[in-house]
Amino acid sequence: MSDFEILYQGFDAPIAALDCGRKCAPYNEGGIPFCCDTRHAVPTVYLEEWAYLSSKTDLWHLWQSDDPQETVHLQAETPDGQVLVACLGHTACQRNFRSLTCRAFPFYPYLDSRGTFLGLSYYLEYADRCWVANNLQVVTPTYVRQFVTTYERIFVHYPQEHENFAAHSAHTRQICFQKRRRIPLIHRNGRVYQISPRSERLRCVHPADLPRYGPYKIAAMLPFPDEV
Numbered sequence: 001m002s003d004f005e006i007l008y009q010g011f012d013a014p015i016a017a018l019d020c021g022r023k024c025a026p027y028n029e030g031g032i033p034f035c036c037d038t039r040h041a042v043p044t045v046y047l048e049e050w051a052y053l054s055s056k057t058d059l060w061h062l063w064q065s066d067d068p069q070e071t072v073h074l075q076a077e078t079p080d081g082q083v084l085v086a087c088l089g090h091t092a093c094q095r096n097f098r099s100l101t102c103r104a105f106p107f108y109p110y111l112d113s114r115g116t117f118l119g120l121s122y123y124l125e126y127a128d129r130c131w132v133a134n135n136l137q138v139v140t141p142t143y144v145r146q147f148v149t150t151y152e153r154i155f156v157h158y159p160q161e162h163e164n165f166a167a168h169s170a171h172t173r174q175i176c177f178q179k180r181r182r183i184p185l186i187h188r189n190g191r192v193y194q195i196s197p198r199s200e201r202l203r204c205v206h207p208a209d210l211p212r213y214g215p216y217k218i219a220a221m222l223p224f225p226d227e228v
């Protein structure tokens, strides 16, 4: 069995009890969930993962933009040992062959300045599009557990990824410090916190009290927000 088959099997829990794609897709042109639309997010896969996926399914192909400059730009941002890919589209999704980036979205492993893997934070640039990022209370404990276990394995297999996510977490602290914003965290203990980007102190919060973004900010003000 391939390492990726094992990793995929251990990271198979849905992010929430409901289909979150139905929540965000109405806000995207064409009714496509944002994370399945390469106009918004282009998945990356590890080279070993690409070898596994290509041997098992025709779901994926290497991504290239119609705009050569965009291709060059995103390729330059892609870490060594990874490639940009695109799937056949959200109506053709094959659940068992979703990439690790599909399974993790909108989250990345958050590491503090000592390099300790605290839990899950979401990519801030998707806060105005991803419904889950605005509703952390829906994320299931099983998903959180599987996310943590999977990234612990990835850090053993790819030590460079520990460095990459430590750097991304540090960059997020810097941005949030400048914007006077706290960093959201689903801790590996299951609770939700806000992290001070300066002191790195954690404050336990109720997810409903976290700031909302984009259309979800307006939806939260409506009388029956859960029905939106």
Ligand code: SF4
Pocket (backbone or CB within 6 Å): 020, 021, 022, 023, 024, 025, 033, 034, 035, 036, 105, 106, 129, 130, 131, 132, 133
């Ligand atoms: S993870 Fe976020 S962007 Fe992706 S389908 Fe769910 S709500 Fe939409």
Ligand code: SF4
Pocket (backbone or CB within 6 Å): 035, 036, 037, 043, 087, 088, 089, 090, 091, 092, 093, 094, 097, 098, 099, 102
């Ligand atoms: S494989 Fe599925 S989850 Fe991943 S981008 Fe394609 S449609 Fe979305």
